[in-house]
Amino acid sequence: MSISPSLFVNTAGIGDYSFDEFLDAVESFHGYPAPGVVIGGIMVNFALQKIPANILFDAISETTYCLPDAIQLLTPCTTGNGWLRVFNLGRYAVSLYDKYQGQGIRVFVDSLKIQAFSEIHTWFFKLKPKKEQDDKILMAQIREAGSSICSFEPVTIQPQFLHKRHKGRIVSCPICGEAYPLDHGRICRACQGQTPYRGVFMDIQSVPTLHAATVEDSIGKKMLHDLTEIIPGESKGPVYKKGQIIGAGDLCRLHQMGKQHVYVDDGKGPGDGWVHENEAALSFAAGMSGKGVCYSEPPREGKVNFMAETSGILIVNDHLLEIFNRIPGVMCATRKSFSVLREGQNFAGTRAIPLYLPQNDFEKALQVLQDGPLFQILPLRKAKVGILVTGTEIFRGLVQDRFVPIIRAKTQKYGCCVVHSKIVPDEKEAILSGIGEILNAGADLLVTTAGLSVDPDDVTRQGLIEAGAEDILYGAPILPGAMTLLARIGNVQVIGVPACALYFKTTSFDILLPRLLAGVPITRADLSRMGHGAFCLECKSCSYPKCPFGK
Numbered sequence: 001m002s003i004s005p006s007l008f009v010n011t012a013g014i015g016d017y018s019f020d021e022f023l024d025a026v027e028s029f030h031g032y033p034a035p036g037v038v039i040g041g042i043m044v045n046f047a048l049q050k051i052p053a054n055i056l057f058d059a060i061s062e063t064t065y066c067l068p069d070a071i072q073l074l075t076p077c078t079t080g081n082g083w084l085r086v087f088n089l090g091r092y093a094v095s096l097y098d099k100y101q102g103q104g105i106r107v108f109v110d111s112l113k114i115q116a117f118s119e120i121h122t123w124f125f126k127l128k129p130k131k132e133q134d135d136k137i138l139m140a141q142i143r144e145a146g147s148s149i150c151s152f153e154p155v156t157i158q159p160q161f162l163h164k165r166h167k168g169r170i171v172s173c174p175i176c177g178e179a180y181p182l183d184h185g186r187i188c189r190a191c192q193g194q195t196p197y198r199g200v201f202m203d204i205q206s207v208p209t210l211h212a213a214t215v216e217d218s219i220g221k222k223m224l225h226d227l228t229e230i231i232p233g234e235s236k237g238p239v240y241k242k243g244q245i246i247g248a249g250d251l252c253r254l255h256q257m258g259k260q261h262v263y264v265d266d267g268k269g270p271g272d273g274w275v276h277e278n279e280a281a282l283s284f285a286a287g288m289s290g291k292g293v294c295y296s297e298p299p300r301e302g303k304v305n306f307m308a309e310t311s312g313i314l315i316v317n318d319h320l321l322e323i324f325n326r327i328p329g330v331m332c333a334t335r336k337s338f339s340v341l342r343e344g345q346n347f348a349g350t351r352a353i354p355l356y357l358p359q360n361d362f363e364k365a366l367q368v369l370q371d372g373p374l375f376q377i378l379p380l381r382k383a384k385v386g387i388l389v390t391g392t393e394i395f396r397g398l399v400q401d402r403f404v405p406i407i408r409a410k411t412q413k414y415g416c417c418v419v420h421s422k423i424v425p426d427e428k429e430a431i432l433s434g435i436g437e438i439l440n441a442g443a444d445l446l447v448t449t450a451g452l453s454v455d456p457d458d459v460t461r462q463g464l465i466e467a468g469a470e471d472i473l474y475g476a477p478i479l480p481g482a483m484t485l486l487a488r489i490g491n492v493q494v495i496g497v498p499a500c501a502l503y504f505k506t507t508s509f510d511i512l513l514p515r516l517l518a519g520v521p522i523t524r525a526d527l528s529r530m531g532h533g534a535f536c537l538e539c540k541s542c543s544y545p546k547c548p549f550g551k
Contacts, residue, residue, distance in 0.1 A: 014041040015048075015074040019143055030069050035123060035135075038142055039149075040070025040094070043107045046147040047096045048074075050105040057096045057104065060157070062089040070094075082165045092124075095155055102157035110151040117141040120149065175360045186367045193326075193364065208270030208356045212261045215254045218246045224263035225277065225355050226301045227254075238301050242278065263355070275362040277302035280330070280352040283362070287369030288332065288350060290315075292377030303351040306334075308341040312377040313518040324368045329353045329361045332374065336551045340514050341377060348375060380517040383493075385411045386443030387421040388434050390460050391450050395425040402502055403449040410509065411447075414517055419443050431463025435489070444492050445516065447509075450499040452483040460496060461485065469494055473524055477531030478550075481508025486522055505542040508534075511550040 014022040022041055023033045030037050051057060059077040061068045061084065068079065068086055071094060077083035083099075097104025114121045119138045122128055167181045173188040180188035189195075213221065222245055226238035239253070240246075246254075246262070254262065275283075278299045285295040285304040294309045308314070316337035324332055334348035341347055352362075387407050393399045404421045411418065420441035424430040438446060448460055452474075461474065469487040474496075476484040480503075485496030493516050501507045511530065515522055533551045544550075 014038075014045050017041075023139075025073060026069075029073055030066070033139070034066050035120075035138055035142060036066030036092075037070045037073075038139070039092075039109065039120075040067040041074055042142070042147055043067070043092075043094050043109070043150055044070050044074045044096075046150050046152065047094055047105050047107045050107070050152055051096050052098075056099040058099045059084045060095040060097070061086045062091040062093040062095075062108075064088050067092060067094055085161065095157075097155065097157050100162065102159065102162050104155050104157065105152050106155040107150050107152045109149060113151065114145075114149045117145050117149065120145060175363055185370055187363050191360070191364065192367055207354075208274045210263050210270055210355070211266035211268070213264045214261055215246075215251055215259055218262050218264050219248055219251070221246055221264040221266075224265050227257070227259070227262070228301050229257055270356050273359045274356040275352070275359055277352040277355055277357065280357045280362055280365075281350055283366060284330065284332070284350045284352075284369065287366060287372050288348075288374035290373030290376030292379070293373070293375045299351070302355070303349050305346050306348040306350075306375060308343055308345050308347060308377050310377060310379055311343045312341060312379040313514045313520070314339045314341055314347055315376045315378060315520070317372065317374050320368060320371055320374055324365060324374070327361055327365050327368065329357050330365045334375070338511075338515060338520075338550075340380075340545070378518040378520065380414050380514060381519070382415040382417070383411065383445040383517055384419045384443050385416050385445045385447060386419060386438030386441060388431070388438060388446065388448045389421070389423045389450070390426055390431060390448060390463075391423070392425040392427075395423050395430075403497075406501060407447050407449065407497070407509075410513065411445075414514070416445070416517070426459055428459050428463045428466060431460060432466050435463065435467040439489065439492060446489065446492055446494045448485070448494070448496045449501070450497075452485055452496050452498045464489075464494065464496070473522070473527060476508050476512075476527045476534075478508040478511060478527075478534040480504045480536055481511075484508040484512070486512070504536065504538070506536060506544040506549060510544060 013019055017025055023038065026037045026041070027033045057077075059071050059075060061071055064086055068084060071084055072078045075096075079086065091108065093106055093108035095104050095106040109124065114124055119134060119141050123133055123138055169182040170179050171182045172178065173180050173191055175187050175191040178188060185192065210224065222243050223240050225242050227240040228236065229239045230236045239257075240250070243265075246264070281299045281302055281304040282297065285306070289295055289306065292309045292312055294307050296305045296307070314335060314337060316334055318337060321332060321334065324330065330350075330352055332348065332350040339347065385407070387404050389401055389403045391399070394401045401423055404418075408418050420438050420443060422434040422437055424434040435446065448464065450460070452460055461472075464485070464487060465472070468489050470489070472485065472487040474483070474485045476482060478484065480500040481498060483498040485494070487494040487496075495509065495512060495516060497507070497509045501509055511534070512522065530550070533548060536549050537547070539547070
């Protein structure tokens, strides 16, 4: 932290320097008089003029380029003492703020103001190569402009960024042996793969030393791992288990399986630094399993399968899954996130690839899973469904309604019940009245149908808004179902199903309904990601969900 000045701030120069003295200081500290550091110094000096006197202040830089050096030149705030924090937002801005209260001033280069200085504008927006810039004119314009190219605004820092940094407990990394803060995880960040170096400190290990005996010499000894037999088109599975003692009667079958040698337990093991596939798989499974997930024990052929402990929707931490699968020698394969599973259904499997996994890779994998779990199963609630069919032609009896039976069938599949249905004309007042009637019937999931297109007669959205709908998301990158609507009225979930559901057997409603029943929040970002895989093939015989749609 540093104390803001109480009496004098140099408004003619920069900090305690004249402009020319600051150029020399920049050259000494930064290597050359970089325009970015010079402008940064002007910004810091400007911020010092704006903050209250005699407060303890810290600093934030919103860029990694040049500006942090200016802050460290003109204030006691540095990255080393923790009083300067760098958030790489890509913006040329500095904030000085009260260390305890969080109120401060943010100063930034104003894109409009620098247009009055052509060379600064060209340099700042990189409109021509550096070698074509006129450094003398640029520096002269920076001197002339001073703080006139800056703007400022009051800011309040979020509470979590006001806390002092603490290293916490220091331990030795079990892989590299170097000291590191324990709150970084089971192993240090370098051994987690965050090192900038190309394998300099990697412990290159070969294969473990195992005892391979001929099948004739293996009689009376224990198998070191499961042995799998494959009969094409009929079966695949372990016929010998780890720890099983090989007898004389096994020789013929081993030869039929193509085995001339087998790994046997000689009592010595592979030595230190190795983890057996079964031990690894069970450790991975324990770290991957979340709510509603169970897994098979003991491992079969070194693999553990995951099952749904209860019926529900599968949630996969796909980011963590990718990081885990990047680690050499380990794998996990799973069904897609948001798959609907029945109790006891298999959905994923994990294992170590080699018979013995290097301890280093084992520790890395467990470190990744500390941010887990990878999987959880969320139960689907049995919603009380209200259906509002909009359409003047249906209300008048000109067209027979087919929406109610469609929505009823799709929701009843998940154990929901329809508590009330209503057909109303395309009139806002009628829609508003129908919604109220359905909510009074106790519905906690409101499904509206049709009335969501761009036609002037389609006023369902306006009716929902007047009924108090909030958090409205209109439109989804799903075909069919582009004009889907999501919202809520109080605690009641709302989904607007476009008219395409009358023609297509499967639409956006089928993709989104399980998520709503599981209470999974759906944001605009979630909808955006659904666009990849949300194009229905319109097969003559629909096999959804056993198809790519929505995957």
